Amino acid sequence: MAGLVPAIHVFVAARTDxxxxxxxxxxxxxxxxxxxxxxxVNGKPVHVESDGTTPLLSVLRDELGLRGxxxxxxxxQCGACMVLIDGAPSYSCALEVATTAGKTVTTxxxxxxxxxxxxxxxAFLGEQAGQCGYCLSGILISAAALLARNPRPSRSExxxxxxxxxxxxxxxxxxxxxxxxAGNMIGTPA
Numbered sequence: 001m002a003g004l005v006p007a008i009h010v011f012v013a014a015r016t017d018x019x020x021x022x023x024x025x026x027x028x029x030x031x032x033x034x035x036x037x038x039x040x041v042n043g044k045p046v047h048v049e050s051d052g053t054t055p056l057l058s059v060l061r062d063e064l065g066l067r068g069x070x071x072x073x074x075x076x077q078c079g080a081c082m083v084l085i086d087g088a089p090s091y092s093c094a095l096e097v098a099t100t101a102g103k104t105v106t107t108x109x110x111x112x113x114x115x116x117x118x119x120x121x122x123a124f125l126g127e128q129a130g131q132c133g134y135c136l137s138g139i140l141i142s143a144a145a146l147l148a149r150n151p152r153p154s155r156s157e158x159x160x161x162x163x164x165x166x167x168x169x170x171x172x173x174x175x176x177x178x179x180x181x182a183g184n185m186i187g188t189p190a
């Protein structure tokens with residue numbers, strides 16, 4: 001159970017409000033005169049002043065304070081940096097922020113709505129599907145994209161969706177059970 005403590009941060013990460021500079025009225029998707037970029041992050045319009053070649057992951061973590069997405073390999077091989085861009089799972093470690101101008105980016109912090117955890121986050125806690133937790137933010141993102149397309153995926157569809165993710169702790173069976181559980185929660189009428 002002690003191994004879950006680092007993972008809990010990913011699940012219950014505080015929803016970070018961007019500062020007043022980012023809340024200023026900027027036209028979505030337009031490159032500013034100062035070289036910054038406008039995009040929507042976790043449902044909020046933001047303006048970032050980073051150089052266009054800066055990796056999106058660095059912007060999310062360093063400029064916006066969203067620390068849920070992790071730097072793992074820097075070469076799009078491990079999945080720890082995965083975010084949703086316009087609903088599709090995308091590696092953020094090597095993706096230049098300029099390519100995301102005008103797009104919607106969702107990080108693991110954006111999965112929860114208000115104080116309610118996303119069904120995936122609830123299911124991962126229920127199945128104790130985290131050990132060190134380093135890979136979980138990326139896995140949650142890819143699983144969320146899968147469940148958005150198909151709320152009741154087969155085991156093989158889950159495995160295929162999570163295949164790009166490396167988990168050194170060997171939590172694969174619990175992770176698959178958690179995605180199945182979340183699918184059952186999402187696929188059940190209220």
